[in-house]
Amino acid sequence: MSYEAAAAAGIHRFAIPTPFAVGRVNTYLIEDDPLTLVDSGPNSGRALDELHQRLSERGHSIDDIELILVTHQHIDHIGLVEIVASHSQAEVAAIEAAVPFIENYSEAAADDDRFAMELMVRHGIPEDVSRALGSVSAAFRGWGARANITRVLHAGDTIELRDRTLRVHFRPGHSPSDTVFEDSQRKMLLAGDHLLGHISSNPLIVRPRDGSERPQALVTYMESLRKTREMDLDLILTGHGEPVSDHRSLIDQRFQMHERRKEKLYNLISERPRTAHELCQALWGNIAVTQAYLTLSEVLGHTDLLVNEGRVREVEDDGVVRFVTVK
Numbered sequence: 001m002s003y004e005a006a007a008a009a010g011i012h013r014f015a016i017p018t019p020f021a022v023g024r025v026n027t028y029l030i031e032d033d034p035l036t037l038v039d040s041g042p043n044s045g046r047a048l049d050e051l052h053q054r055l056s057e058r059g060h061s062i063d064d065i066e067l068i069l070v071t072h073q074h075i076d077h078i079g080l081v082e083i084v085a086s087h088s089q090a091e092v093a094a095i096e097a098a099v100p101f102i103e104n105y106s107e108a109a110a111d112d113d114r115f116a117m118e119l120m121v122r123h124g125i126p127e128d129v130s131r132a133l134g135s136v137s138a139a140f141r142g143w144g145a146r147a148n149i150t151r152v153l154h155a156g157d158t159i160e161l162r163d164r165t166l167r168v169h170f171r172p173g174h175s176p177s178d179t180v181f182e183d184s185q186r187k188m189l190l191a192g193d194h195l196l197g198h199i200s201s202n203p204l205i206v207r208p209r210d211g212s213e214r215p216q217a218l219v220t221y222m223e224s225l226r227k228t229r230e231m232d233l234d235l236i237l238t239g240h241g242e243p244v245s246d247h248r249s250l251i252d253q254r255f256q257m258h259e260r261r262k263e264k265l266y267n268l269i270s271e272r273p274r275t276a277h278e279l280c281q282a283l284w285g286n287i288a289v290t291q292a293y294l295t296l297s298e299v300l301g302h303t304d305l306l307v308n309e310g311r312v313r314e315v316e317d318d319g320v321v322r323f324v325t326v327k
């Protein structure tokens, strides 16, 4: 199964450029009624030009879009939503969990960054690195933009198009708002970054909205993957890279990778108590500033698994957390 199967179903991939390490982001045009765009690409002139170009190759313009579906709140996916919607008057549909972030983008992103900077320092990342990453993130903020969500989606909702029905499933973990859209008749899933073929999706830790404790992003993500594994699918259209056709074996590979990484971290913690930052360095050596939060999220995801299994606990000293084994 490949893009031919998708194209036969009227779904066309546009790979839109981004300034991020991940490379291009996939948006999808569904030629149906309503004419539907899934995700938008980042907020940049170059991305907008390419979106124009790809649409016109198919005989459409931005003004023709009638519905925009949002897979999750990350800026490479939402950056152009408002521009497309303002040109086309398209309806913008996103899951409930994405609404406060997308509608209050600048403030929410700044709050998330503050939370991330505190979390980094708490887990042993030097303050200058945390501050530097905060500035990098602020500099990139313009690649996203706020948008009005005109149709709030909930898990289990269906979106009726002339030629298909898409069922909405909530699959948080990579972000707090990951949403997948299932065409059960064609066994196709539009999955955003919930599952990617060539790289594992980062379980990014994001500030909890209700001010509660730090969320366990990897634990949440693995629960979501388990649900997707149960689905009967032939083709997954992903937010980056090529489509996935054998989702069960890919998900099994991801679980095995997380299992191996968890045991590796357990062995490192058994040698001596370490901060998450020291664990990152032990796994990956010197980490680029821009990767510091991604790798921290990755390590904390796995220490969460160990803490939940009762094998490791956190010991806080002077505002810095070290992980120790439970004897």
Ligand SMILES: [Zn+2]
Pocket (backbone or CB within 6 Å): 072, 074, 174, 175, 193
């Ligand atoms: Zn993403």
